[in-house]
Amino acid sequence: MEIQYGRSNRVKRFLVLEDGTFFEGEGFGSDEYRVGELVFNTSMTGYQEILTDNSYCGQIVMMTYPLIGNYGINRDDNESIVPHVFGFVIKDYCETPSNFRNEETLDAYLKREHIPGIYGVDTREITKKIRAIGTLKASFCNSESEIEEVVEKLKNTDFLHDQVKRVSTQSIYPIPGRGKKIVVMDFGIKLSILRELSKRGCDLIVVPYNTTAKEIMDLHPDAVFLSNGPGDPADLTDVIETVRELIPQTVIFGICLGCQLIALASDAKTYKLKFGHRGGNHPVVNLETGKVEITSQNHGFAVDIDSLKGSDLEMSYQALNDKSCEGVRHTKYPVFAVQYHPEANAGPQDSNYLFDKFIELIDKEERHA
Secondary structure, three states: OOOOOOOOOOEEEEEEEOOOOEEEEEEEEEOOOOOEEEEEEOOOOOHHHHHOOHHHOOEEEEEOOOEEOOOOEOOOOOOOOOOOOOEEEOOEEOOOOOOOOOOEOHHHHHHHOOOEEEEOOOHHHHHHHHHHHOOEEEEEEOOHHHHHHHHHHHHOOOOOOOHHHHHOOOOOEEEOOOOOEEEEEOOOOOHHHHHHHHHOOOEEEEEOOOOOHHHHHOOOOOEEEEOOOOOOHHHOHHHHHHHHHHOOOOEEEEEOHHHHHHHHHOOOOEEEEEEEEEEEEEEEEEOOOOOEEEEEEEEEEEEOOHHHHHOOEEEEEEEOOOOOEEEEEEOOOOEEEEOOEOOOOOOOOOOOHHHHHHHHHHHHHHHHO
8 A cells, every 4th residue: 555645735723722722733634623621641652542542532632742643553553443532632743654564644544534633732831731720621723713712612512421322332242262251341442451351262242331230140251341431430320330230240350431430339439630640651559569560541530539438449559640549449349440551552561460360350259159
């Protein structure tokens, strides 16, 4: 396939924030603009995995690392089939990527997937603003005369509350294996999580987010996995009840949104972080061993540590940057979860052992059955 480099039609584009601040830059990608929550990611690589991570549904992602696009887009690093990110903001765009796996430019990919982008803006200044006042709603426009209208639209537009419905599978599907039968509740699962489970021989059955506890247990699983996903976990009231019913019945492992749902189902609470944890360089301490792991993270909500006192959960991992909760385990049942991403992609592999821990916990429960 011949790759077309360079862009002949450069266009001015503005990134507009709900507080009236705007930044002028160069437009690339699509020109289909939507209102999204502007968040930043501190990873130095992995922009393709980030763009295709459906936990970013409804968000406009800004990379703090300046040079993006230098290795293009390939067919192997997608974390979903259809991306649901609402926009992409970067400092410097590389129009001529160089990598042996490169198949198309970032600009061409964003156009094909209807994702608008902007480059040439001061991402450092925007990041400092978000860190100071919290995440903001944002969108794009093509001329300064449109900014006032866009700001008004941002003020009158609520954050999404149906992201999981948008990104979850609509029907049950299998990923056959010869090992443990795992029912995977899909809230926007990353493909690399499925690959990690498949590497361990798991016989996977992926189900929609609104599958009931009875429907899940009728599949006779050895365990249930609760995936990552976008949005406020408190919006998923029916899912919380489903998880509450599942906890006494089977082994459960949750990641990211799955961790928050286990907390809410166990009568703990969650809250929205000021600007979230997004990047591949977040230190977390294992409270049992004292070992520090560098983790990949992508979450805007966290489990309230104080609320754990009135539940059957205890904190198992803690963030070293802000001391927030990064993992829980159940004191009565074989249920555990982490807020970060042990599958990484992109990011460090320090926590990959948690998938082995999941299989070991299933084995342990089978021996005691």
